Amino acid sequence: MSRTQRKIAHLLKGEALADFRVGVDNAIFSVDTALNRLLVLLVMRQEEPFLGQWSLPGTLVRQGESLENAAYRILAEKIRVRNLYLEQLYTFGGPNRDPREADDNYGVRYLSVSYFALVRYAEAELIADGVSGIAWYPLDQLPQLAFDHNTILEYGHCRLKNKLEYSPVAFDVLPEVFTLSDLFQLYTTVLGENFSDYSNFRSRLLKLGFLRDTGIKASRGAGRPASLYRFDAEAFAPLKDKPLVFI
Amino acid sequence: MSRTQRKIAHLLKGEALADFRVGVDNAIFSVDTALNRLLVLLVMRQEEPFLGQWSLPGTLVRQGESLENAAYRILAEKIRVRNLYLEQLYTFGGPNRDPREADDNYGVRYLSVSYFALVRYAEAELIADGVSGIAWYPLDQLPQLAFDHNTILEYGHCRLKNKLEYSPVAFDVLPEVFTLSDLFQLYTTVLGENFSDYSNFRSRLLKLGFLRDTGIKASRGAGRPASLYRFDAEAFAPLKDKPLVFI
DNA sequence: GTCTTTTTTGTCTGTCAGACGCAAATCTTC
């Protein structure tokens, strides 16, 4: 049965199927540990609809391209980064979420498969192509975004908090070696100040046994120099999906 | 800019966009507490591809229909049930996941937004339309399913275990009043025998304070009659996203 | 040298999970 025949068969049964255009939108987070800010990557839209408004970096999916590859592609177009974490977030596909649906009397639907990403802030290099605006925005100072992208970011923020609590995603965005203060600041910036005491956070993480003390000390201004630690993925493996911290 | 113009513009830039057909597939779980079995709902495919093979109940999304509504629609076509829980699971959209893509030289892609559902087994009434096969299958005795539906069920099983641990979804599929043994059997069937002792499970759940003792006793065969309890949603509210049990 | 800052290492207390035993209340069998 050809596609047209199938379509006709469905129409005869009174079931009008929708034709879809599928896009991928990325909620890309980063943590500026110096200023204790949680940031998201926004781009200025260069075309209608929502021309001139901030939005999540997104793209339509090409022929032969997987959803995840589309997510990696759009990320690579906007940002140069070596270490990152990426996973699917949620699929938004209600009718009328894209004004282009109304333009088009053929009745095409626009669906967004959103992806969640966390990148290392220090080494992330934004790619400005001279035309389009691109910037890190603090999550608590978001402008009005295009489409339903504010909603997507709410989902993304939730996922980020859960990920940090239950998975070692933090070590994807910290440098190879880091102090326990770095780690603690990352957690407090994302989860809020009041989830644990530094002292208890420290002893819990150390007791879990997947942080290796390199013996090297890092002196940053005043105060006792801190030990630099390294994440041991092998030692972490058996702790998979156990909580790392308690909110 | 018309749709055709946009398409041409993209083609000129060497970006061949994919046209999508979007389907919804439901991973519908149920727990048979009498036999301690975890079941999933499968239907026999009535058309190509995978004619005559078992698959998840699914449907293509219609014009003007939201993804969630499509999920509810296909569920309602297969099963009559009053109490259920449903949420989006994951979106599978790699190229070549549907053989129909190869048939079609136009290059249409088939994408599946999967939904996870949990229904009350005792009151679930399967709708056999005389033509199509439909049955509950124990999760540990699955046949080879059509498409990537075995993968979808793996995702679904993971989600089910997490849901049970962190959300009161169990009370959506238990009767209005239930004994603590009912509750415990539901948990052991899904999570395995070795996550907790009945005695400790009992005291933990009671101490959380959202189970109301109705005072009514239920006598089922031998043994001391059990108290019937009722779930108090209001009392549960502050415990949202705290774990109910520990695996 | 003294003060300040930051890291590191403790202590103490209350809570809770996990293991287990036993009493209570019903049915079954003799």
Place this chain on the structure above:
DNA sequence: GAAGATTTGCGTCTGACAGACAAAAAAGAC
């Protein structure tokens, strides 16, 4: 009706740990 079986309900005990807090150690700042 008595004894045993079965299931529910309710304890106790112990070790681990979160949360609150104190204090020592090691550096820079003055």
